[in-house]
Amino acid sequence: MQSLPMSSSRKYLPAVILLAGCLFVLRARSQEAIPLAAPLTGILPQYNDYAVNDQKLSADEARVAGMNDYIMRVYSHDSVAAFSAFVSYYTRQTQGKTIHSPRNCLPGAGWEILNAGTSTVSVDGVPYVVNRNTLKNGAAMAVVYYWYQGRGRIVANEYTVKWNLLRDAALRGHTEEALVRVVVPVRRSSPAQDSASTAREIASANALGGDVTARLVKEVARVLPRA
Numbered sequence: 001m002q003s004l005p006m007s008s009s010r011k012y013l014p015a016v017i018l019l020a021g022c023l024f025v026l027r028a029r030s031q032e033a034i035p036l037a038a039p040l041t042g043i044l045p046q047y048n049d050y051a052v053n054d055q056k057l058s059a060d061e062a063r064v065a066g067m068n069d070y071i072m073r074v075y076s077h078d079s080v081a082a083f084s085a086f087v088s089y090y091t092r093q094t095q096g097k098t099i100h101s102p103r104n105c106l107p108g109a110g111w112e113i114l115n116a117g118t119s120t121v122s123v124d125g126v127p128y129v130v131n132r133n134t135l136k137n138g139a140a141m142a143v144v145y146y147w148y149q150g151r152g153r154i155v156a157n158e159y160t161v162k163w164n165l166l167r168d169a170a171l172r173g174h175t176e177e178a179l180v181r182v183v184v185p186v187r188r189s190s191p192a193q194d195s196a197s198t199a200r201e202i203a204s205a206n207a208l209g210g211d212v213t214a215r216l217v218k219e220v221a222r223v224l225p226r227a
Helices: 006-010 013-028 059-065 102-108 158-171 195-223
Strands: 051-054 069-077 080-090 112-123 126-137 140-150 153-155 177-185
Touching: 080 195, 102 112, 102 126, 102 140, 112 195, 126 153, 126 195, 140 195, 153 158, 177 195
Parallel strands: none
Antiparallel strands: 051 069, 069 080, 080 177, 112 126, 126 140, 140 153, 140 177
């Protein structure tokens, strides 16, 4: 059968999304809450010879985020914070209680996105695409990696994440998922330093963030429920 022209098929997209949304709402109450296979505290308990400090969200922050469990850790080298890792887990996602995208949260915290894109990391020879953004907040700069992991997938694109959520809620009856985020401060000797020095420091932050990301993909997979 000949496929519909793109312009013709697109007009059905809103109806498809509406139908998926209706199915999501109908199945939300009957979703199965899927517990973790192992505690989140077992994720990346150490990194090389870095010092590790666990952090806590405020009660209001945790309530707004709505996750069922999380870890937030700062890894320091020579008494300087080298990077932070945040993993939040939702046993199920329902209307009004889904993962919040860092793309929306970070600007709300005062961070300006200088560059937004993706990066491919290799884990045991398998490539995975994750988000990688360069941010600025006053004189501070940082490189942020983040992705969505769960139900046998690692996804960067927010639209794909939403579609998978609607489809899995309707057809599979469970929507457990984790948001994983790595923040690497860019070590700048001076806010007025030359662009070449800044580029080198951003490249160094990217390299560290990429290595941490590859490790976290494996660590998170180990504690998530089996697909």
